[in-house]
Amino acid sequence: MRLIAFPVSLFTVMLLSIVPVSAQTITMSAGITNAGGPVTSCPVTINFEAAITATGWSPTANRQVQYKWIRSDGADAPTQTLDFPASGPSTQTVKTTWQLGANGQNWEAIQISYPPISNTTSNHAVFTLTCPTPGSLVVPRRLVTPILR
Secondary structure, three states, rough: OHHHHHHHHHHHHHHHHHOOOOEEEEEEEEEOOOOOOOOOOOOOOEEEEEEEEEEEEOOOOOOOEEEEEOOOOOOOOOEEEEOOOOOOOOOOEEEEEEEEEEEEEEEEEEEEOOOOOOOOOOOOEEEOOOOOOOOOOOOOOHHHHHHHO
């Protein structure tokens, strides 16, 4: 009985030695960088920016994060790779744009495909686009302030 127990115990110890000591955490947050102000013409380009933070790398980890932008219209963006150097920052910023010409509520987000994490998708940066109809633009009158002498 001891001969069977010893190899199993040794094998278990060997498995435990290759499990990373620290748990990796990846967080992400997406937002719109040119929000605000009325849309004066369509199509319009919406700018997005996301922060991806990766911490808790094991000493032997491949310090890469693979991600892609996803959006409400189902467009499939290519997967991209971020390298996180051992001595570099733990947060990196990524950007993209989306040109739209139709009214509607839409969203864009970041999706992580590597390394495996429990929550793979960031918040949705939600926006509503209302394009002006032809002839509906009102040009504001210039305000003139008199100079008192």
